[in-house]
């Protein structure tokens with residue numbers, strides 16, 4: 492078992508002919524928030540970029556690359572304040588480690604929905620774009636679009652992968668009945684209105700297309716009574732849940748996802764739940780590795796994940812948060828406690844008729 496993977500480009504510059512680099516990030520201009528109007532001549536100097544996705548897709552220039560800073564961490568600037576967690580290099584490394592954790596947990600699978608020759612795939616909140624890039628490799632004849640509030644995606648990408656700065660919770664400017672697959676992962680601490688997001692996905696999927704949501708359920712569980720009643724990780728998570736609720740975010744939404752999908756009209760709703768150990772306590776070597784990644788993911792994320800929910804929503808000082816987190820870190824590193832998070836994979840199909 493090696494250490495968690497260092498962040499590195501998926502594609503080496505040595506294969507530059509086979510890859511493209513996103514030199515100019517684009518952002519989707521939502522009409523309510525910009526003065527740029529849909530339907531303007533796309534070849535004009537206004538910066539419109541013609542593409543298959545949207546008549547309102549535009550290059551917004553440097554603004555989408557701007558960042559906000561607070562408590563030594565960097566945050567997104569486009570639709571500032573929407574996402575409460577950092578987007579800087581340490582956070583990107585942590586997100587890539589989370590990807591490795593889930594891929595190990597799922598035996599190398601990028602998805603469970605039974606895709607057949609997908610042509611158009613969208614990844615909502617793509618982060619570093621690591622999943623989208625892997626999908627581009629796995630389905631070379633598909634077009635993979637990753638959207639995110641932050642322009643933090645990797646530089647070297649396969650030619651069939653594109654990234655856009657966009658807000659998934661705004662009305663989608665993409666064509667209706669267009670996508671074969673909508674992918675959502677690690678977004679429970681981001682999304683304010685999952686039913687609305689699921690409805691947008693439904694409207695923009697082709698009949699017969701699939702949606703998949705892969706989410707950790709952030710309540711520590713234990714099957715062998717080794718987790719104490721006053722487990723500090725549980726306490727921290729309940730405070731995060733309370734803080735996020737003040738931003739209208741339901742941290743425990745994954746259990747509701749199958750219902751949201753059914754209510755929207757999706758069929759063939761299927762769910763699989765995995766256990767993601769916290770720490771290296773499992774005997775199984777794969778789960779031991781997954782547990783190591785998970786513990787690193789939690790411990791390395793304590794500061795960045797705590798700051799906004801604790802200070803902005805719960806009124807804690809930065810110093811109080813730092814002191815509290817020392818105890819949370821200790822709890823996570825206690826190998827006698829055999830705790831884990833459930834990981835919910837839910838996928839469903841838009842009916843053919």
Ligand SMILES: C[S@@+](CC[C@H](N)C(=O)[O-])C[C@H]1O[C@@H](n2cnc3c(N)ncnc32)[C@H](O)[C@@H]1O
Nearest residue numbers: 574616617618639640657658659660676677681
């Ligand atoms: C926890 S990361 C997950 C990244 C990626 N889905 C993965 O699994 O590797 C959440 C990402 O969602 C993005 N995000 C949050 N809210 C968003 C929104 N409303 N629209 C687009 N992206 C969003 C954040 O900027 C961040 O990069």
